[in-house]
Amino acid sequence: MRRISLTVNGVQHEGMVEPRQLLVYFLREQLGLTGTNVGCDTSTCGACTILVNGNAAKSCTLLAVQADGAEITTIEGLASNGEMHPLQKAFHENHGLQCGYCTPGMIMASLDLIANNDDLNDEDVRIGLEGNLCRCTGYQNIVKSVQQAAGEMRSPAST
Amino acid sequence: MIPAEFDYELAESGEHALQLLEQHGDEAKLLAGGHSLLPLMKLRLATPSMLIDIGRLDDMSYISDDGDAIAIGALTRHEVVEGSDVLKEHCAIVAHTAGEIGDRQVRHFGTIGGSLAHGDPASDLPTVMLALDAQVVVRSSSGERTVAANEFFTGLFETALGPTDLLTEIRVPKLTGGWSYQKFHHRAQDWAIVGVAAVQRNGGASVALTNMGEVPLRASGVEQALASGNDAAAAAEEAAENTSPPSDPFGSADYRRALAKVLTRRALQEAMGR
Ligand SMILES: Cc1cc2nc3c(=O)[nH]c(=O)nc-3n(C[C@H](O)[C@H](O)[C@H](O)COP(=O)(O)OP(=O)(O)OC[C@H]3O[C@@H](n4cnc5c(N)ncnc54)[C@H](O)[C@@H]3O)c2cc1C
Ligand code: FES
Ligand code: FES
Numbered sequence: 276m277r278r279i280s281l282t283v284n285g286v287q288h289e290g291m292v293e294p295r296q297l298l299v300y301f302l303r304e305q306l307g308l309t310g311t312n313v314g315c316d317t318s319t320c321g322a323c324t325i326l327v328n329g330n331a332a333k334s335c336t337l338l339a340v341q342a343d344g345a346e347i348t349t350i351e352g353l354a355s356n357g358e359m360h361p362l363q364k365a366f367h368e369n370h371g372l373q374c375g376y377c378t379p380g381m382i383m384a385s386l387d388l389i390a391n392n393d394d395l396n397d398e399d400v401r402i403g404l405e406g407n408l409c410r411c412t413g414y415q416n417i418v419k420s421v422q423q424a425a426g427e428m429r430s431p432a433s434t
Numbered sequence: 435m436i437p438a439e440f441d442y443e444l445a446e447s448g449e450h451a452l453q454l455l456e457q458h459g460d461e462a463k464l465l466a467g468g469h470s471l472l473p474l475m476k477l478r479l480a481t482p483s484m485l486i487d488i489g490r491l492d493d494m495s496y497i498s499d500d501g502d503a504i505a506i507g508a509l510t511r512h513e514v515v516e517g518s519d520v521l522k523e524h525c526a527i528v529a530h531t532a533g534e535i536g537d538r539q540v541r542h543f544g545t546i547g548g549s550l551a552h553g554d555p556a557s558d559l560p561t562v563m564l565a566l567d568a569q570v571v572v573r574s575s576s577g578e579r580t581v582a583a584n585e586f587f588t589g590l591f592e593t594a595l596g597p598t599d600l601l602t603e604i605r606v607p608k609l610t611g612g613w614s615y616q617k618f619h620h621r622a623q624d625w626a627i628v629g630v631a632a633v634q635r636n637g638g639a640s641v642a643l644t645n646m647g648e649v650p651l652r653a654s655g656v657e658q659a660l661a662s663g664n665d666a667a668a669a670a671e672e673a674a675e676n677t678s679p680p681s682d683p684f685g686s687a688d689y690r691r692a693l694a695k696v697l698t699r700r701a702l703q704e705a706m707g708r
Contacts, residue, residue, distance in 0.1 A: 277442065293439070294439075294440055294441065294442035294485065295436060295437045295438070295439055295440060295475075296436075297436065297476075300436075316435050316476070317435075317473060317476070317477075318469065318472075318473050318540070319623075321537070321539065324539060327542075330513075330542040331538055331539045331542060332539055332542055332543060333539045333540070336468065336469055336472050336473060336543075337468065337472070337543070338442075338465075338468065338472070340442055340444075340487070341465075341468065341487065341489060384538065384539065387538065388538070401622075402622060403538060405537045405538075405621075405622035405623040406536065406537025406538055406539045406540065406623050407537075
């Protein structure tokens with residue numbers, strides 16, 4: 276067992292983990308943060324996407340020990356004071372989800388995409404989210420949601 | 435899916451990683467980004483008893499202009515390679531191809547050293563390295579050596595790296611001519627069904643193929659046809675010569691042979707037009 280210490284959604288956590296413990300199971304089972312979903316468990320679907328030091332990552336393909344010392348953001352870290360994050364609000368308003376299974380990963384991947392690109396057209400959003408699969412929506416409304424949120428996040432005055 | 439049990443050591447320096455490799459030998463595997471190794475370990479297709487994590491060796495992540503060549507540290511993430519201004523100026527095919535790998539999440543963790551060391555014939559960067567005649571710098575406790583790309587990939591998931599070797603740097607030449615990497619895949623994030631790298635160099639063109647055999651292959655038939663005056667379309671007809679492509683649910687071997695010719699023609703036309 277190894278001791279790891281990491282910050283998740285601004286809160287410092289310590290844990291004892293087996294080296295083979297995957298980060299997603301550490302978050303879900305040890306910290307009880309079940310918002311991050313496991314879809315494929317084979318690095319393909321992106322449902323398990325979180326931010327590690329600000330970078331979108333598939334948490335089913337990282338060991339918890341690799342995240343020792345890291346700053347992690349999960350879907351639970353987005354809303355503040357009971358207010359949904361612009362991305363959450365946009366997915367809600369634009370039917371950016373149906374069953375919702377892919378949604379936490381879609382939102383975390385979108386957050387990374389928006390933060391790293393000043394100007395995104397629809398094609399950029401589609402390519403930027405290539406690592407996230409949705410079985411329900413057909414993506415149209417996901418792209419719409421990301422565009423609405425990107426606009427809102429860039430002009431915070433309008434909120 | 436959970437990997438089989440293993441012990442874990444965090445390497446604090448390249449030297450330390452080499453010491454740990456000496457100590458644990460065959461039983462140990464290096465862990466860089468883990469985006470090839472961990473999926474295999476989860477499927478228990480790989481069951482190393484020790485992982486030596488080199489993922490935090492930040493001094494092995496760099497891209498520097500070294501006169502005739504660009505030196506790329508083995509731990510440089512695909513995302514950094516993709517965005518590198520030095521590479522975009524002097525060897526843009528490497529930056530472009532790194533950006534074609536997987537998806538953003540994968541590019542945040544996967545490293546160029548891991549891509550080469552893994553020896554997967556469906557990987558994109560090995561093909562580009564072969565077309566560029568890149569040099570691979572390898573260190574072990576007995577010293578440093580340089581291996582040419584055409585001697586590096588020795589078999590399916592096998593390379594010139596021994597169990598106690600650390601790949602430290604990749605050296606690519608500066609290009610003055612055109613280039614192209616054509617990757618054909620059925621969904622955006624996927625691996626290449628077939629890929630073709632073409633680079634104008636030394637008055638001719640070098641062409642290499644992804645996923646057309648157990649290792650990345652140089653399309654020497656195409657190169658010779660060009661050298662003897664054939665145009666791109668005619669030369670591309672030689673692309674499937676001496677290949678042994680796999681058959682899988684994405685395409686039969688015959689389909690891949692046909693695809694290799696089409697992609698080679700497109701790659702040559704793009705490289706010559708650039
Ligand atoms: C969903 C997904 C999609 C992908 N799509 C593509 C794609 O389209 N094209 C593509 O080319 N790749 C693709 N990849 C693979 C990705 O590029 C990998 O990250 C890369 O191949 C391996 O890099 P790594 O740093 O993750 O290596 P690791 O997984 O850490 O290591 C791979 C192997 O190399 C060895 N190794 C690593 N570094 C060194 C070193 N410095 N010296 C000696 N040995 C070393 C390890 O011991 C291990 O055996 C994909 C991966 C995933 C998960
Ligand atoms: S669960 Fe991690 S990518 Fe699908
Ligand atoms: S909403 Fe069901 S998978 Fe995307």
